[in-house]
Amino acid sequence: MTIDPAAVRRTIPDKARIGYWTAPDGWKLRRFDWPAQSPRGRMLFQTGRGDIFEKYLETFAHLHASGWSVTAFDWRGQGGSGRLSSDPHVGHANDYRVFDADLAAFWSDWSAEDAGHGLPRVILGHSMGGMMVMRALADRSTQPDAAILVAPMIGLKGPFGAAFSARIARWIAGRGDPARAAWRSNERPGSVASRRSLLTHDADRYSDEGWWQAAHPELVLGPPSWAWLAQGFAGAAALASDPRVESIDTPVLMLIAEADKLVDPRAALRLAGRLRNAQVVRFGSESAHEILREADGVRDRALSAIDSFLDACAVRR
Numbered sequence: 453m454t455i456d457p458a459a460v461r462r463t464i465p466d467k468a469r470i471g472y473w474t475a476p477d478g479w480k481l482r483r484f485d486w487p488a489q490s491p492r493g494r495m496l497f498q499t500g501r502g503d504i505f506e507k508y509l510e511t512f513a514h515l516h517a518s519g520w521s522v523t524a525f526d527w528r529g530q531g532g533s534g535r536l537s538s539d540p541h542v543g544h545a546n547d548y549r550v551f552d553a554d555l556a557a558f559w560s561d562w563s564a565e566d567a568g569h570g571l572p573r574v575i576l577g578h579s580m581g582g583m584m585v586m587r588a589l590a591d592r593s594t595q596p597d598a599a600i601l602v603a604p605m606i607g608l609k610g611p612f613g614a615a616f617s618a619r620i621a622r623w624i625a626g627r628g629d630p631a632r633a634a635w636r637s638n639e640r641p642g643s644v645a646s647r648r649s650l651l652t653h654d655a656d657r658y659s660d661e662g663w664w665q666a667a668h669p670e671l672v673l674g675p676p677s678w679a680w681l682a683q684g685f686a687g688a689a690a691l692a693s694d695p696r697v698e699s700i701d702t703p704v705l706m707l708i709a710e711a712d713k714l715v716d717p718r719a720a721l722r723l724a725g726r727l728r729n730a731q732v733v734r735f736g737s738e739s740a741h742e743i744l745r746e747a748d749g750v751r752d753r754a755l756s757a758i759d760s761f762l763d764a765c766a767v768r769r
């Protein structure tokens with residue numbers, strides 16, 4: 453039987469569950485769980501800024517078919533996890549430590565659900581999710597058997613360079629309303645490129661996001677706030693000088709799009725060089741930011757690298 457990839461990308465699997473997890477402060481985060489029948493391990497998949505987990509159903513299907521029970525949640529302030537500003541279309545956060553706390557608490561609860569079974573636990577973070585995973589590894593607030601970072605937001609790109617753009621964002625966020633949108637549209641200010649070209653070369657996969665948003669308008673999110681942007685620059689600078697990075701012994705696979713126009717691939721490469729146990733797979737001009745939603749040639753190579761890495765690093769305890 454031939455499976456229609458578009459149908460996989462636009463259908464919640466029959467055995468998957470969508471519900472909510474309650475953070476220690478009472479905030480509800482929308483959660484996705486797709487348990488494997490005879491799991492080889494468990495995967496916590498964390499998306500990027502403004503994302504919803506529906507965008508990665510095709511990747512979830514690949515992982516699930518390989519024996520992984522897949523879990524994801526929408527970050528606080530986006531998707532189905534509420535908003536942190538009065539404008540529901542602005543992605544706001546006064547402090548990324550709220551994301552740190554949510555990930556740490558979720559990891560603790562999620563790990564406890566499988567206590568005693570000895571299944572490998574893997575965490576995957578795309579873009580902003582990649583930054584948060586790296587912060588969690590440095591903090592030791594998560595202790596996975598392996599970690600995968602896909603186009604990680606280890607450094608942000610700005611129209612005037614990272615350092616000067618960071619000062620601008622910090623200055624504006626400190627004056628007036630820090631939750632005000634940093635720009636009107638697109639994924640970065642001053643860009644003449646289309647949003648699709650910044651994210652993926654695959655028109656069909658790009659259209660999936662719009663399909664889900666049309667079906668569920670409450671999931672739509674627009675540009676980040678000035679505070680979110682300032683925190684992103686600050687978080688990248690902190691990781692660049694964090695001495696704890698060198699002591700991380702978790703095996704890490706990093707997938708990097710060297711032509712990425714949203715995050716800084718050079719910053720990710722520098723950080724990878726500081727890790728004790730890191731593998732790096734690079735993609736050239738054939739890949740934009742969303743490697744796992746790229747055209748088949750890129751996506752298949754990325755999934756093959758993930759499969760090989762998991763075969764080697766994520767084994768039953």
